[in-house]
Amino acid sequence: MSELLPEEAQERLISTCRTAVGDSLRSLTYFNRFDYIQVYLRSDLEQSADLNSFIGNEWHDFKMTQDAYRGSELGEYKYTIRVFENGYLVRITLEDIGVFVTTDGITMQDFNALSVATREVLESWAIAE
Known part of the structure; x- marks a missing residue:
């Protein structure tokens, strides 16, 4: 069991992403x-995968993206999609926590559903801490 994220929260994230x-x-x-x-x-x-370097990159990039586009006509930042030869990486981040999810080919509608559902789980977890 991880002290970072209790098993119940892990299971909820997996279930949300699988759905x-x-x-x-x-x-x-x-x-x-x-x-x-x-x-x-x-x-x-x-x-x-070297997850340590992935995390460093994703956290740094989230902060830079959030700061760079704050107050723009594009609206509030929601999530990032990275496209690779063998799949996609989706980063969904709140102020202090986040996830990155890798997938095979899915639709834009699936990315949106993934982002909304995962953000709700993260927000409920952030409030409970």
């Missing part, structure tokens, strides 16, 4: 500024 994107879910990693936990990794994938 939103189904079998396209590749992995799910929860993070804050100081630590992370890979909550889910699909069984056909290998644990070979």
Whole structure:
């Protein structure tokens, strides 16, 4: 069991992401500024990613993006999609916590559903802490 994220919260995040994107879910990693936990990794994938560098990049990029676009005509920042040869990485971040989810090919509607549902789980968790 992780002290960073209790098992109940991990299960809720997995369930939420699986509901939103189904079998396209590749992995799910929860993070804050100081630590992370890979909550889910699909069984056909290998644990070979350097998550530490992913987290550093995603946290730094979130803060830069949030600051750069604050007050723009684009509105409030919601989430980031990164497109790769073998899938997508979606970063959904609140002020102090976040997740990145990797998926196979999904639709823009699926990305939106994933973001909304995951943000609700993160917000409920942030309030409960």
